[in-house]
Amino acid sequence: xxxxxxxxxxxxxxxxxxxxxxxxxxxxxxxxxxxxxxxxxxxxxxxxxxxxxxxxxxxxxxxxxxxxxxxxxxxxxxxxxxxxxxxxxxxxxxxxxxxxxxxxxxxxxxxxxxxxxxxxxxxxxxxxxxxxxxxxxxxxxxxxxxxxxxxxxxxxxxxxxxxxxxxxxxxxxxxxxxxxxxxxxxxxxxxxxxxxxxxxxxxxxxxxxxxxxxxxxxxxxxxxxxxxxxxxxxxxxxxxxxxxxxxxxxxxxxxxxxxxxxxxxxxxxxxxxxxxxxxxxxxxxxxxxxxxxxxxxxxxxxxxxxxxxxxxxxxxxxxxxxxxxxxxxxxxxxxxxxxxxxxxxxxxxxxxxxxxxxxxxxxxxxxxxxxxxxxxxxxxxxxxxxxxxxxxxxxxxxxxxxxxxxxxxxxxxxxxxxxxxxxxxxxxxxxxxxxxxxxxxxxxxxxxxxxxxxxxxxxxxxxxxxxxxxxxxxxxxxxxxxxxxxxxxxxxxxxxxxxxxxxxxx
Amino acid sequence: xxxxxxxxxxxxxxxxxxxxxxxxxxxxxxxxxxxxxxxxxxxxxxxxxxxxxxxxxxxxxxxxxxxxxxxxxxxxxxxxxxxxxxxxxxxxxxxxxxxxxxxxxxxxxxxxxxxxxxxxxxxxxxxxxxxxxxxxxxxxxxxxxxxxxxxxxxxxxxxxxxxxxxxxxxxxxxxxxxxxxxxxxxxxxxxxxxxxxxxxxxxxxxxxxxxxxxxxxxxxxxxxxxxxxxxxxxxxxxxxxxxxxxxxxxxxxxxxxxxxxxxxxxxxxxxxxxxxxxxxxxxxxxxxxxxxxxxxxxxxxxxxx
Numbered sequence: 001x002x003x004x005x006x007x008x009x010x011x012x013x014x015x016x017x018x019x020x021x022x023x024x025x026x027x028x029x030x031x032x033x034x035x036x037x038x039x040x041x042x043x044x045x046x047x048x049x050x051x052x053x054x055x056x057x058x059x060x061x062x063x064x065x066x067x068x069x070x071x072x073x074x075x076x077x078x079x080x081x082x083x084x085x086x087x088x089x090x091x092x093x094x095x096x097x098x099x100x101x102x103x104x105x106x107x108x109x110x111x112x113x114x115x116x117x118x119x120x121x122x123x124x125x126x127x128x129x130x131x132x133x134x135x136x137x138x139x140x141x142x143x144x145x146x147x148x149x150x151x152x153x154x155x156x157x158x159x160x161x162x163x164x165x166x167x168x169x170x171x172x173x174x175x176x177x178x179x180x181x182x183x184x185x186x187x188x189x190x191x192x193x194x195x196x197x198x199x200x201x202x203x204x205x206x207x208x209x210x211x212x213x214x215x216x217x218x219x220x221x222x223x224x225x226x227x228x229x230x231x232x233x234x235x236x237x238x239x240x241x242x243x244x245x246x247x248x249x250x251x252x253x254x255x256x257x258x259x260x261x262x263x264x265x266x267x268x269x270x271x272x273x274x275x276x277x278x279x280x281x282x283x284x285x286x287x288x289x290x291x292x293x294x295x296x297x298x299x300x301x302x303x304x305x306x307x308x309x310x311x312x313x314x315x316x317x318x319x320x321x322x323x324x325x326x327x328x329x330x331x332x333x334x335x336x337x338x339x340x341x342x343x344x345x346x347x348x349x350x351x352x353x354x355x356x357x358x359x360x361x362x363x364x365x366x367x368x369x370x371x372x373x374x375x376x377x378x379x380x381x382x383x384x385x386x387x388x389x390x391x392x393x394x395x396x397x398x399x400x401x402x403x404x405x406x407x408x409x410x411x412x413x414x415x416x417x418x419x420x421x422x423x424x425x426x427x428x429x430x431x432x433x434x435x436x437x438x439x440x441x442x443x444x445x446x447x448x449x450x451x452x453x454x455x456x457x458x459x460x461x462x463x464x465x466x467x468x469x470x471x472x473x474x475x476x477x478x479x480x481x482x483x484x485x486x487x488x489x490x491x492x493x494x495x496x497x498x499x500x501x502x503x504x505x506x
Numbered sequence: 507x508x509x510x511x512x513x514x515x516x517x518x519x520x521x522x523x524x525x526x527x528x529x530x531x532x533x534x535x536x537x538x539x540x541x542x543x544x545x546x547x548x549x550x551x552x553x554x555x556x557x558x559x560x561x562x563x564x565x566x567x568x569x570x571x572x573x574x575x576x577x578x579x580x581x582x583x584x585x586x587x588x589x590x591x592x593x594x595x596x597x598x599x600x601x602x603x604x605x606x607x608x609x610x611x612x613x614x615x616x617x618x619x620x621x622x623x624x625x626x627x628x629x630x631x632x633x634x635x636x637x638x639x640x641x642x643x644x645x646x647x648x649x650x651x652x653x654x655x656x657x658x659x660x661x662x663x664x665x666x667x668x669x670x671x672x673x674x675x676x677x678x679x680x681x682x683x684x685x686x687x688x689x690x691x692x693x694x695x696x697x698x699x700x701x702x703x704x705x706x707x708x709x710x711x712x713x714x715x716x717x718x719x720x721x722x723x724x725x726x727x728x729x730x731x732x733x734x735x736x737x738x739x740x741x742x743x744x745x746x747x748x749x750x751x752x753x754x755x756x757x758x759x760x761x762x763x764x765x766x767x768x769x770x771x772x773x774x775x776x777x778x779x780x781x782x783x784x785x786x787x788x789x790x791x792x793x794x795x796x797x798x799x800x801x802x803x804x805x806x807x808x809x810x811x
Contacts, residue, residue, distance in 0.1 A: 259781035260702035266535035
């Protein structure tokens with residue numbers, strides 16, 4: 001750990017201060033770190049002066065950064081140290097053509113050509129427009145059958161391919177292939193005028209518009225040395241919590257609908273709309289687009305908005321409690337939720353699950369508490385009682401977070417009311433970023449830990465922009481949930497994670 | 507005449523009743539719900555479309571909807587609606603009815619397998635397994651009825667002088683039968699808690715997944731067949747519930763069709779107040795209905811006297 005640089009969430013450091021060690025040291029340091037309750041926040045490659053470097057941002061109770069230089073291949077850390085590196089190494093191989101030697105399941109992540117023009121690690125021909133040009137993991141045997149679902153699904157959901165290896169109704173293995181919505185956001189961002197960056201980040205994952213945009217804005221603020229006024233900071237927190245509420249409530253309704261228990265599905269569907277409408281009260285957009293901008297917020301919350309928020313919360317809080325009770329006391333629902341799609345705490349730790357998926361397994365990590373931004377350091381933490389790692393726990397964690405978030409918004413509203421200084425709306429504009437700097441921002445989006453990392457070049461232009469959605473960690477959790485589970489439980493397990501396809505595909 | 511009229515009425519009214527289920531569910535969900543006649547509109551819509559056939563299917567696939575529709579209509583010809591004599595009847599017609607329905611299922615299954623889709627194969631396995639178990643219940647009930655009435659004909663079960671109703675001498679046994687039959691109704695007609703007719707999730711479906719590839723008029727036939735099947739079971743239950751002794755047969759018929767709505771309302775209420783079972787609980791649910799039926803049979807054997 002002594003070789004790594006300790007950094008603070010949302011504070012820029014000079015690029016030169018990032019320790020660069022040789023690969024053996026890098027590997028040893030990371031191996032030791034993840035073995036001692038350490039997790040990977042970001043691990044990505046970038047190019048500097050014709051060299052390919054790999055940079056890792058790690059966390060335990062603090063954030064650390066370390067980097068190394070790699071050539072055309074390096075010994076895989078997944079094989080040596082931990083599953084936590086699995087997707088990161090595959091992503092590095094795909095984006096920069098660097099092969100992690102000995103990787104247990106080296107396969108492309110999103111199906112696109114690498115940025116360096118090196119030979120493709122996976123031997124793919126990208127002029128052929130079909131992701132899935134490789135073998136899936138196969139189980140052989142007399143009674144084994146294979147079921148492929150997607151990428152086009154029956155419901156209105158995003159595209160992704162799920163390949164099940166089943167023995168009768170039992171799933172032995174699930175392999176998830178995504179990448180169908182790869183838009184090249186990471187490559188696009190550095191070439192964009194700064195005014196457009198928030199708009200793009202709001203579209204990384206449509207349901208996490210505020211979360212991702214907040215990560216971007218904090219990064220820009222850190223690099224440009226901008227200060228955010230307390231009022232704007234409070235508005236941002238309220239928006240983030242409203243986004244969490246809308247999505248958690250929607251998920252609880254969808255979970256209910258998936259087990260064919262209709263009344264809560266309808267009620268929650270309506271209540272979700274109420275929260276989206278509150279976001280509209282804040283900024284004119286139901287998904288909170290156009291609210292958060294570097295330096296503050298584009299719409300000031302006034303007395304009228306505060307009152308609207310307060311009245312609506314007072315009205316729907318008891319409704320939410322009632323519908324939650326209806327859902328969680330229906331014994332047929334509990335029978336369906338309990339012991340379905342269980343992931344043990346050990347496995348969750350091995351995979352590095354984040355957000356409610358992790359908390360449902362007993363990993364208490366919450367970025368709002370561990371690395372607080374905006375005004376989260378002054379707000380109370382949440383605790384989860386049901387942590388068995390099954391669908392029931394993931395539903396309960398959502399319920400507890402919903403009640404917690406409602407409390408937070410009330411606190412934030414009171415805080416905002418007590419403010420005296422005049423607020424100012426900000427609009428996105430071109431600002432000068434610190435040259436040769438590095439910043440990483442971490443926020444607890446509704447799905448879990450969101451992180452953006454930005455490297456600037458010698459002219460203060462964005463050189464490399466790296467995005468990580470919590471789904472990047474958690475998709476593997478879904479696959480593990482299905483082990484030895486009935487295939488008919490897949491939709492329910494999938495809904496209990498409700499991961500982002502486009503947030504993963506970038 | 508009355509039997510002919512009631513059959514025609516049954517054929518025409520069967521698509522109305524599922525609309526009641528939807529209305530009940532909508533009521534519990536705090537919604538308005540689709541119009542009562544929605545199923546007629548759906549059938550009309552489907553009949554106006556063309557059918558799409560996958561290139562991997564053969565004539566078996568096209569045969570499926572036709573045969574399963576015919577197999578759903580046929581049992582109604584043997585059914586004595588509201589105590590009126592059925593159009594056809596002979597000793598042992600109930601066995602024929604059950605196997606005609608079994609044949610309909612067989613053709614639905616082979617049509618589904620014909621598409622070579624992994625989903626449909628899974629659905630077939632589930633459907634066949636669950637209806638095999640449901641058949642046990644039905645035959646337990648037939649054994650009971652044979653012991654009570656000395657007959658194996660639908661018409662004579664419910665003819666004058668027979669006591670196969672709740673109000674009859676063996677009413678206590680009929681309570682068990684009604685419960686068992688209602689459980690079979692839920693199973694065979696893919697209702698909650700066994701199956702979810704409203705879901706779009708292929709992996710969880712039992713019956714619906716088998717007909718995913720059918721479209722247009724084919725799908726209309728399948729849907730209509732499903733309405734008749736549900737109608738058959740609902741009518742069966744109503745016959746057991748109520749003796750129909752009103753003086754006029756026309757009044758009886760009207761009374762019967764009104765009572766039918768009760769069964770559908772019960773289905774709607776159940777779908778609103780409970781979630782689906784986990785797939786591995788479904789066999790236990792069906793076998794419970796068998797136990798109820800079989801228990802009733804044991805009671806008639808006089809072992810407890």
